[in-house]
Amino acid sequence: MNLPPLVQTFVLHFGEMGSRWGINRTVGQIYALLFVSKEALNAEDIVDRLGVSRSNVSMGLKELQAWNLVRLQHKPGDRRDYFSTPDDIWQIVRTLVEERKKREIDPTMTLLREVLMQEPASAEERHAQERMREMHDLFELLTGWYADVQRLDTERLVQLLTLGSKVQKILEMKDRLFVVPGSRKSRRADAEDK
Amino acid sequence: MNLPPLVQTFVLHFGEMGSRWGINRTVGQIYALLFVSKEALNAEDIVDRLGVSRSNVSMGLKELQAWNLVRLQHKPGDRRDYFSTPDDIWQIVRTLVEERKKREIDPTMTLLREVLMQEPASAEERHAQERMREMHDLFELLTGWYADVQRLDTERLVQLLTLGSKVQKILEMKDRLFVVPGSRKSRRADAEDK
DNA sequence: CCGATATTTCAGAAAATTCTGAAATATCGG
DNA sequence: CCGATATTTCAGAATTTTCTGAAATATCGG
CATH class of the missing domain: 1.10.10.10 (Winged helix-like DNA-binding domain superfamily/Winged helix DNA-binding domain)
Incomplete structure (x- = not known):
């Protein structure tokens, strides 16, 4: 070397x-x-x-x-x-995410959709399908988010990332400004574990 | 089987x-x-x-x-x-991201920090270091974002993901509402390629 | 078309990894 | 402490992946 x-x-x-x-x-x-x-x-x-x-x-x-x-x-x-390699490191990130999605997520989504079409033949299969549906919905949410932010130009993307969870603050502010108070938001029984 | x-x-x-x-x-x-x-x-x-x-x-x-x-x-x-496995699929995602970060990003960050401390001995090394700094800063931004949203409870996280890039719209709205117009934001020469 | 140069293909060697069965170790109730 | 049961360890077998050198293929200028 x-x-x-x-x-x-x-x-x-x-x-x-x-x-x-x-x-x-x-x-x-x-x-x-x-x-x-x-x-x-x-x-x-x-x-x-x-x-x-x-x-x-x-x-x-x-x-x-x-x-x-x-x-x-x-x-x-x-x-x-x-x-x-591209000079623009953000271009690299975009490609990497895109390709990993194509190779890892997409085939799994295809499989999940297929399996979710089938009729469960037992209680065991029914439960398994429920779990697979959870996974499917999770992937759907994540890839949807990705498809969305992926379209942003780099400047805005960096802006968003820099903000991090402070976005949350701004959302709350927006809520206070524009939403009728007490219009239901809280209390959504989420029985987490761990 | x-x-x-x-x-x-x-x-x-x-x-x-x-x-x-x-x-x-x-x-x-x-x-x-x-x-x-x-x-x-x-x-x-x-x-x-x-x-x-x-x-x-x-x-x-x-x-x-x-x-x-x-x-x-x-x-x-x-x-x-x-x-x-945990019942809560979001707990699984959190663990997965955490562990991959620990195994893949953290060691690389350590290495990058070390290498960036060194004195480049040639133009070639100087350029290499610049690239490594770009990577370092990128990882810093991404892990910072992650550390931030990772603290959100699941409900808010889902809310944020569902919103996707529409957050952008809200940010713009916020800007229009609260920022002195023309206070500089645009025009940041970002010579993209591809 | 020819000779020179560049790249790809591919069979098998080399290396790394995964997996097994057998033995070793650990832990329990009595 | 003993016998029964559960789990781990580990050397080597089996498998898979990676890598090489040699041959094949492709492409160029002339």
């Missing part, structure tokens, strides 16, 4: 971290390297810096392209492929 | 999905099974229903306990351990 120490630390960390996500070490390392590189790199550059085989890099880049996490570009008078 | 068809579908799906998260098939299956079960199950129950070895179940349950995703309880006059 042929990298400045500071970069190497980062790349190694991402390689290890990769396995906690669904990606392998090399893919994690390639991504980390591209992320911190000023210039786009070609496959051979990556081979030199990471010290892995050319074919491994080829496969890794393909996977990153399938994830839309990496951009392919060309330099004039050079027919090799050059790769880079 | 000895399960009602509807449950089996769900359990198998979670088993496969497991590998996209950091957990193995058996752990995914055990969790799915516990999630849809009305009653708490003991290890032997799980062995019977999933058809995997007793030792595999033992290790799987240990891992789920390490993730805080599973509760250990006892039945009177029975000294076996019984396991279940």
